[in-house]
Amino acid sequence: MNHATPGPARRVAARLRRTAAGTVARLAGGRSSARATTAPRGTTAARTARAGTALLALALLATACSGGDGGDGGGDRPGGQGMEYKAGTLRVLASSELADMGPVLDEAAKATGVTVRPTYAGTLDAVERIASGEADKGFDAVWLSSNDYLRLRPDTAKKITNETPIMTSPVALGVRPATVARLGWDPAKVTWSQLHRAVADGRLTYGMTDPKRSNSGFSALVSVASGLSGAQSALTEADVRKATPKLKEFFTGQKLTSGSSGWLATAYTRRTDVDALVNYESVLLSAPEKLTVIRPSDGVVTADYPLTLLTSARPEAKEAAARLTTYLRTPGAQRRITETTLRRPVVAGVRPASALARDPRRELPFPGSRAVADGLLDAYDNTLRRPSRTVYVLDTSGSMGGERLDRLKSALAELTSDFRDREEVTLMPFGSSVKQGEVRTRTVDPASPKAALDAIRDDAGKLSASGGTAIYSSLQEAYRFLGKAPDGKAPSDAFTSVVLMTDGENTDGDPASAFDTFYRSLPAAQQRTPVFPILFGDSDRGELDHIAGLTGGKLFDATRGSLDGAFEEIRGYQ
Secondary structure, three states: OOOEOOOOOHHHHHHHHHHOOOOOOOOOOOOOOOOOOOOOOOOHHHHHHHHHHHHHHHHHHOOOOOOOOOOOOOOOOOOOOOOOOOOOEEEEEEOHHHHHHHHHHHHHHHHHOOEEEEEEOOHHHHHHHHHHOHHHHHOOEEEOOOOHHHHOOHHHHOOEEEEEEOEEEEEEEEEOHHHHHHHOOOOOOOOHHHHHHHHHOOOOOEEEEOOOOOHHHHHHHHHHHHHHHOOOOOEOHHHHHHHHHHHHHHHOOEEEEEOOHHHHHHHHHHOOOOOEEEEEHHHHHOOOOOOEEEOOOOOEOEEOOEEEEEOOOOHHHHHHHHHHHHHHOOHHHHHHHHHHHOOEEOOOOOOOOOOOOOOOOOEOOOEOOHHHHHHHHHHHHHHHOOOEEEEEEEEOOHHHOOHHHHHHHHHHHHHHHHOOOOOEEEEEEEOOOEOHHHOEEEEOOOOOHHHHHHHHHHHHHOOOOOOOOOHHHHHHHHHHHHOOOHHHOOHHHOEEEEEEEEOOOOOOOOOHHHHHHHHHHOOHHHHOOOEEEEEOOOOOHHHHHHHHHHHOOOOEEOOOOOHHHHHHHHHHHO
């Protein structure tokens, strides 16, 4: 099976986010839903516009064919551009969620003569391609977990045709068996109301992926909102408003967030304080740790993975897609799919894999309009979820002078438009040590977010280059800072993380061994704060990989893409 990977399109996607428009309901906090066609960056309206653009990406996130890092939009940003059409090849815009379909597609190629060439794209890359029309130039098809959101948008709905469901997987909870026993649950009878009550009473905690950057995360958000609202038909703004108090309680139990399912599962194994994961059933059954999978008895949201042609596809590609989908829906291929991927067959008469429960579930309603979907996403980001506390440990040593520092300032200025209401952001520049006089902390006030965002942008613009490179000493300072309670609140009230950006190796301050000893001496709660290093300039990959591995973080590579793209991708993990 051939694999082609696209280059980053982060800057274009950022422009799309800045110009995204449309009236979006604000479902919580009493904000106005009206705004001008182009909202100023840093305003509440601008964040709502970004929510709508990001949600379009979710419709593209679960579009994988094979290979890649089991994430749904949070993997590495690959290089290369579109592909020329080749007879017998179907060019599919894909994410890495369906990597497990590789063996099935290899067999399909032998049986049909159609080779699938997936191009892996992150969320914002996928947005740029479908919204700008670039997908029409380099691809024949997309493979989404669901086309529900695309159908809500006339400008994207008209670009797709011939949707053929291939398999299904419902959103579910994967719970540690000991937790199920402690709660006294019968997994086949648990309802969304029971899940909410357990969380509200402090008896259940969980992790889920970021709804803005992961299709599984968005599907989970819709599942919870629909299940707790009691909606019997298409989810409305009134349904979500009714459910908002329960949603706020439910999301107090979210202790883990992630931009990809793969990283979430890995982080979960480190966190004994997290009881469950919310994700697709197939992902939960494939998790490294054995989980009891609960499909709430009062309903689920199900992905049906329709292999979908772009209307721009040439006739030969359409014919190839028809051969492929016909094969994938044969009983033999359906059996292979369910046994290989633990997704459910869509063809009558084919039994699901033995690990899959057989009792049916009602399908919960999807949002009835784009405004409801966008508003739900924005409410999650700025009202429902726990706020974030992030320390950006920024190398401003002498080697960062000139073009590198300009790139850092530009990336941080771009990033300010992405910060959420209630978020605490600290810029901690360092050289031979932390430049204490330049450390600045800002908290985004929901009543006036622009003030904090402008201040962060101004702080970034004042960064200057001098001194050596004290990576490990500076990281220790970041952990000490996060160990202090912000504004009288307990540190555990927020998602905490450290982002490390450096262009070189450690030359000053403590060595790596001292940081290792320091980290291991931290209380267990503080050890749950991950470091997300960014590989940039002449930084040492091994050094940064070690930091990420020790702290449970993840390395992001800005040498293969843009620095602002790396910062943006990390947002899914904060």
